[in-house]
Amino acid sequence: MDFSIKPYDAKTGLSGFKTGCLAVGVFEDKKLSQAAQSLDRKGQIAAALKSGDITGKAGSTLLLRGVDGVTAERILLVGLGKEGDFSEKTFTSAMQSIAKAFSTLGASEGAIALPLDQIKNRDAAWAIRGAILAVRDAGYRYDTTKSQKDAPQNGVKKIAFLGMDAAAKSSIAQGIALANGMALTKDLGNLPPNICTPTYLANTAKQLGKDFGFGIEILDRKQLEALKMGSFLSVTKGSDEPPKFIVLKHMGGKAKDAPIVLVGKGITFDTGGISLKPGANMDEMKYDMCGAASVLGTFRAIGEMNLKLNVIGVIPACENMPSGRASKPGDIVTSMSGQTIEILNTDAEGRLILCDALTYVERFKPAAVIDIATLTGACVTALGHHNTGLFTRHDDAHDDLAEELLAAGKATGDTAWRMPIEDAYQEQLKSNFADMANIGGPPGGSITAACFLERYTRKYTWAHLDIAGTAWKSGAAKGATGRPVPLLTTFLLNRANGNGKKQA
Missing domain, CATH: 3.40.630.10 (Zn peptidases)
Known part of the structure; x- marks a missing residue:
């Protein structure tokens, strides 16, 4: 698994970022995170919340394809719990769900645009390390002593963190x-x-x-x-x-x-x-x-x-x-x-x-x-x-x-x-x-x-x-x-x- 920090075009924002799947957060009470709002040009994401297809409860997910005005092939909505109550526990639950979802996709690249700097009592560096551990733990397999090795997992092999500064690279290195x-x-x-x-x-x-x-x-x-x-x-x-x-x-x-x-x-x-x-x-x-x-x-x-x-x-x-x-x-x-x-x-x-x-x-x-x-x-x-x-x-x-x-x-x-x-x-x-x-x-x-x-x-x-x-x-x-x-x-x-x- 490869992890990196990637910028996106200031003019087009997240909607212009090309990737196989872009994960953004949504909250309970049908509220969108700032990243989700920036992608919701035609109201499709808001409509998904309004319909009840995703509750916003921590760890809940919904995969959307072909969202109008968005370059990413898929949008993964991830529940972050109640707005203003983004904690270590809800972040961990969200990351475990992202890891699980990414592992089953037909895309090799994915990106994460969660509000990593808004976790209570934690900074973005902590969040990046935690995200890497969650993804690697979800992907761990032991087959050393099996005659038939586990088939290589499909899904995302490269994950980019969006909206982070260059200093976050050291956190990626530590997490890996x-x-x-x-x-x-x-x-x-x-x-x-x-x-x-x-x-x-x-x-x-x-x-x-x-x-x-x-x-x-x-x-x-x-x-x-x-x-x-x-x-x-x-x-x-x-x-x-x-x-x-x-x-x-x-x-x-x-x-x-x-x-x-x-x-x-x-x-x-x-x-x-x-x-x-x-x-x-x-x-x-x-x-x-x-x-x-x-x-x-x-x-x-x-x-x-x-x-x-x-x-x-x-x-x-x-x-x-x-x-x-x-x-x-x-x-x-x-x-x-x-x-x-x-x-x-x-x-x-x-x-x-x-x-x-x-x-x-x-x-x-x-x-x-x-x-x-x-x-x-x-x-x-x-x-x-x-x-x-x-x-x-x-x-x-x-x-x-x-x-x-x-x-x-x-x-x-x-x-x-x-x-x-x-x-x-x-x-x-x-x-x-x-x-x-x-x-x-x-x-x-x-x-x-x-x-x-x-x-x-x-x-x-x-x-x-x-x-x-x-x-x-x-x-x-x-x-x-x-x-x-x-x-x-x-x-x-x-x-x-x-x-x-x-x-x-």
């Missing part, structure tokens, strides 16, 4: 980069676990390094043993697939600037280990590496943007499998930090690989560390599939980081909700035989998981994103969502633009 990052994250998540192994993730990172000039380092088992990552290695014991510890570096900022570090959980398949999961829906445990996929997708986006910021990505990757070598409930392991852990449940493995990664990143003296993980079913119970769980300590530096992440989520529709993380919950992790247990029981399961990770992050500013409810969809729409790449990328963009708060 973000969409490309999300597509990579979706592809990695949707691949089967016999293909998307830890080695596959490592090779993907290497390819990104080649494509965008990232620094890349892949640590193997012997190096992990030398680093004394006993917690991480305990998870991989039962698998024949070799573990990989992936480090990506995008050093686009000043040499002296402390980096932002993203840590992504990379369990490429999670059987639960000896604490075996039920068989139903276990196939979806291929998505247990979506934290890793989101880090790679975010790097894909910021690499294409050539973001002026220092960002480091760290991905501990392995499988969690049962075998005669696998960790057992009751085993005690020593983490890289020197703290000992009693493994009461081998299915609480994500925190066991992340804790060593969180200790490893101390060497970077980071400005902030954000880990991303499909960590707990308890987070799905608490927040459903709408919001990612956000956990961090309660002090000024961490409150500032939480605010930045929440704002980035709201700006992209990739929303998060802040959850508590307090010392009282730490009591549930007590062990009679080790420094801590790896589970704290059913009550507040997502919180105690975050509390476990918090013990390894006290030398820097840190936040944890539990994406178990938002990284993929089940049922008929089964597939990876690409979240939280929009949240993370926007957070990093804000930091690069000086809009973030410096962490202690």
Whole structure:
């Protein structure tokens, strides 16, 4: 899909713009947007509203052909809801409808002339990025492992935004980069676990390094043993697939600037280990590496943007499998930090690989560390599939980081909700035989998981994103969502633009 900014002749206006389909907005109560009015020279558009063929309700559409005095072959009327109440929600609904309509047309080119600068609390740059994401999401298809590939979609392949100034080109570039990052994250998540192994993730990172000039380092088992990552290695014991510890570096900022570090959980398949999961829906445990996929997708986006910021990505990757070598409930392991852990449940493995990664990143003296993980079913119970769980300590530096992440989520529709993380919950992790247990029981399961990770992050500013409810969809729409790449990328963009708060 190609996106561009195009001018139109000042004399003929929109009516003289030649394209296969021109999308313009209409409001409820049978009111036309300014763009629609400029096209309605013979009253055909007003007549369509008056007849009730389109209500103007957000997302409703009506396709008109051969409108008198209009050069465009088709006019797509799109409902924008009530006039004066053009919000993020109505805009998103309108764009999804445009994307759907454009995909079925017999035209290869289309144009959009919506009032992008009139969305409440948002500017045109935000709208352009959102429009690109909506169109690309609607057009996403996964057929990598199908013998019969999906037939190429007909419809619009080139979309122009009308009425925008030249500055909007940077917003198009950002939107495309973000969409490309999300597509990579979706592809990695949707691949089967016999293909998307830890080695596959490592090779993907290497390819990104080649494509965008990232620094890349892949640590193997012997190096992990030398680093004394006993917690991480305990998870991989039962698998024949070799573990990989992936480090990506995008050093686009000043040499002296402390980096932002993203840590992504990379369990490429999670059987639960000896604490075996039920068989139903276990196939979806291929998505247990979506934290890793989101880090790679975010790097894909910021690499294409050539973001002026220092960002480091760290991905501990392995499988969690049962075998005669696998960790057992009751085993005690020593983490890289020197703290000992009693493994009461081998299915609480994500925190066991992340804790060593969180200790490893101390060497970077980071400005902030954000880990991303499909960590707990308890987070799905608490927040459903709408919001990612956000956990961090309660002090000024961490409150500032939480605010930045929440704002980035709201700006992209990739929303998060802040959850508590307090010392009282730490009591549930007590062990009679080790420094801590790896589970704290059913009550507040997502919180105690975050509390476990918090013990390894006290030398820097840190936040944890539990994406178990938002990284993929089940049922008929089964597939990876690409979240939280929009949240993370926007957070990093804000930091690069000086809009973030410096962490202690």
